Amino acid sequence: MKDFITLAQLTPGELQGLLDLAVALKMKQKRGQGEPLLKDKVLGMVFQKPSLRTRVSFDMAMLQLGGHALYLSPNEIQLGRRESTGDVARVLSRYVDAIMARVFAHQDVVDLACYASVPVINGLSDYSHPCQGLTDLLTIYEKRGSLAGARLVYLGDGNNVAASLMFGGALTGMHVVVASPSGYEPPTDVVTRARELAQATGGSITLLDDPHGAARGADVLYTDTWASMGQESEAAERRTVFPPYQINAALLGEATRDVLVMHCLPAHRGEEITDDVMDGPNSVVFDQAENRLHAQKAILVELLGKV
Ligand code: CP
Ligand code: NVA
Numbered sequence: 102m103k104d105f106i107t108l109a110q111l112t113p114g115e116l117q118g119l120l121d122l123a124v125a126l127k128m129k130q131k132r133g134q135g136e137p138l139l140k141d142k143v144l145g146m147v148f149q150k151p152s153l154r155t156r157v158s159f160d161m162a163m164l165q166l167g168g169h170a171l172y173l174s175p176n177e178i179q180l181g182r183r184e185s186t187g188d189v190a191r192v193l194s195r196y197v198d199a200i201m202a203r204v205f206a207h208q209d210v211v212d213l214a215c216y217a218s219v220p221v222i223n224g225l226s227d228y229s230h231p232c233q234g235l236t237d238l239l240t241i242y243e244k245r246g247s248l249a250g251a252r253l254v255y256l257g258d259g260n261n262v263a264a265s266l267m268f269g270g271a272l273t274g275m276h277v278v279v280a281s282p283s284g285y286e287p288p289t290d291v292v293t294r295a296r297e298l299a300q301a302t303g304g305s306i307t308l309l310d311d312p313h314g315a316a317r318g319a320d321v322l323y324t325d326t327w328a329s330m331g332q333e334s335e336a337a338e339r340r341t342v343f344p345p346y347q348i349n350a351a352l353l354g355e356a357t358r359d360v361l362v363m364h365c366l367p368a369h370r371g372e373e374i375t376d377d378v379m380d381g382p383n384s385v386v387f388d389q390a391e392n393r394l395h396a397q398k399a400i401l402v403e404l405l406g407k408v
Contacts (some may be wrong), residue, residue, distance in 0.1 A: 102215040104221045105400050107363035108231045108268040109294050113302055116272045123239050123399035125305050129186040137167025138402050144170045145197035147178050149204045150330045155224045158393040159201055162401055165242040174213055190216035207333055220404040233365045236396040240389045241321055244361055249274030254319040256280050257373055259287030259381045262325045262365050267306055268399050278307045280315035282342050312346045316355035324373045361385050370381050391405030
């Protein structure tokens with residue numbers, strides 16, 4: 102594995118390996134036995150969009166592993182505008198040991214990986230958010246003890262986060278149900294690829310439009326913002342379409358008693374999720390946020406540890 106661009110590139114075994122490594126690294130860190138596995142390695146972090154979790158968790162991951170991270174803001178690195186994406190990749194490869202990039206167009210992170218001689222990690226594109234997907238699987242795995250067979254219900258926009266959950270759920274034998282309003286379903290190529298992956302694991306991918314039917318018997322209820330970064334001009338219109346997909350007490354009542362309520366954050370409280378549910382006993386959203394750190398340490402060690 103040179104790069105980490107989409108979960109769909111992994112085999113079920115490789116994905117399980119990353120989860121096991123994340124669990125082991127987390128346990129060591131919690132016991133105060135973290136090791137400098139990436140001593141003096143440097144991660145260049147290219148951000149074309151804002152971030153709290155991705156920026157801080159990658160920075161802390163490198164610090165805890167004995168290395169450093171450099172934050173490169175949208176004003177500094179203007180991919181494809183100040184210079185070509187290929188040239189950014191070639192130049193950064195001469196300075197840093199790995200690149201993490203948060204971009205608009207997925208093709209930009211694909212191009213970075215193509216032209217960089219160092220590993221490239223997708224820190225979110227319009228198409229997928231694999232670091233989040235790995236983190237979500239880690240969180241469910243920790244809380245439930247297993248992944249295969251669980252019913253993971255994603256409610257809302259069929260976006261980048263939904264795509265990574267579909268790929269990750271398919272690779273781990275989960276039954277992923279996505280309930281979206283008409284016109285906001287996940288892209289056809291994502292559904293097709295996730296179904297192919299699910300065939301090998303006994304998992305499944307189901308698309309529905311009825312949020313209550315979807316939530317029935319859910320082991321995990323997941324949602325994300327109705328308007329992603331870059332879709333700000335559609336936010337008002339989306340606020341008229343998505344309210345039936347809100348995770349609230351009534352919807353929670355459809356799910357299993359121990360259902361895990363998840364959100365990648367940032368949350369828009371009162372829109373896709375209500376305060377009572379987000380702050381309630383089923384919510385694991387802040388454990389999930391913490392796990393970004395542990396999951397990404399596994400990705401970094403996998404990509405850089407043997408270099
Ligand atoms: N979940 C997530 O990626 O958060 P940030 O946008 O704050 O990085
Ligand atoms: N779907 C959201 C996720 C943010 C972490 C976005 O792309 O803005």
